[in-house]
C-alpha cells in the first residue's frame with residue numbers, strides 16, 4: 001500500500017527517496033553543483049523538485065520568475081521555519097519576485113486560530129524574523145488570505161469548477177468542507193500570481209515540505225486546464241524535534257524558537273536527544289551516530305556553514321569518541337552567538353517590518 005501525503009495530518013517520512021517513485025518527485029541532485037552556495041542544496045536537505053528546470057532557465061536568461069510560499073501562523077518561529085525563510089531569501093537574491101501568503105484562512109478553518117491572533121503571530125514571529133534573517137522589501141509582496149484583493153477572491157471561487165470531487169478524494173482522502181475550501185484557497189495562492197495585474201504568466205516556484213505535495217499536484221493539474229504555467233516546486237526535509245519526532249511550533253520541547261531566551265535555549269540543547277551511546281566507554285569504542293542526533297542536525301541545517309568543519313565534527317563523533325557533552329558545548333557556543341546576534345537584527349529590522357505592515361494593512 002502506498003502512503004498518502006496529508007497536508008493536515010502527521011507526516012512521518014521514513015525514506016525521502018520513496019517519494020521519487022511513489023509521487024514522481026524528482027531528485028535535486030543534478031542542481032547540486034549549480035547551486036552549491038546554498039547549504040540546504042549542498043547538504044541534500046532540499047532533496048527533490050518538480051519542473052525546477054523552468055526556474056533555472058529563467059534565472060539563466062535573466063527572465064522574471066516568482067517564488068511563493070505560505071505560512072500558517074500557529075506559534076513560535078523556530079529553526080524549521082528558518083530553513084524555509086532562507087530559501088525565500090535565496091530566491092530573492094537570485095532575482096525572484098517574492099510572494100508571502102499568510103494562510104490565516106487555513107489556520108482559522110483547520111486549527112481554529114482567530115484572525116486577530118494570526119495577524120499578530122504573522123507579524124511578530126514570521127515577518128520580523130524574515131526581515132532579521134535578510135529578506136528585503138525589494139520585490140516583496142505579503143498578503144493575508146482573509147484580507148486581499150477582489151481579483152484574488154474572484155479567481156479562487158472560479159477554481160471550484162476545475163476539479164471533481166473524485167479527483168479531490170483521490171488526492172486528499174477524507175474531505176471536509178473546510179478542507180475543500182482550504183485547498184482551493186491554496187491553489188489560488190499559487191496561481192493568482194500569474195494573472196494580469198499581479199506578476200503575469202511567469203514561472204513560479206513553491207518551496208515546500210513533502211506534506212504539501214498534494215496541493216502542488218492539484219495546482220499543476222488545474223494550471224494546465226487554465227492555460228497557465230504549471231508551477232515548479234522544491235521539497236525539503238523536515239527538521240527533527242529536539243526529542244526526536246517532529247519539530248513543531250505547538251510543542252515547545254520539540255524546538256528552540258529564534259526568540260528563545262538564552263537559559264531556556266541552553267537547557268533545551270543540553271537536554272536534546274543525541275546519537276550518543278549509553279556510556280562513555282561505548283562512545284569511545286563505537287563512536288556516536290550523528291545521523292540520529294538532533295544536535296548534529298542543528299549544526300548541519302543552521303550552525304556550521306563550513307563543510308570541512310562539519311566533517312570534522314562528524315568524524316570526531318564517529319571515530320574519535322567525542323563525548324556528547326563536549327559536542328553540545330561546541331554547539332551551544334554557536335547557538336548562543338546566533339541567538340544573541342539575531343535579537344539585534346530583529347531590533348534593527350523593526351522599521352522595515354513597520355513599513356511592510358503599513359503596506360499590507362487595509
Ligand code: TRP
Nearest residue numbers: 068069070071072101103186189
Ligand atoms: N498550506 C501551507 C502550510 O500548511 C500554507 C500555504 C497556504 C501555502 N498557501 C500557500 C504554502 C501557498 C505554499 C504556497 O504551511
Ligand code: SF4
Nearest residue numbers: 275288293317324327
Ligand atoms: Fe551528536 Fe555530537 Fe553526540 Fe555525536 S558527539 S552523537 S554529533 S552530540
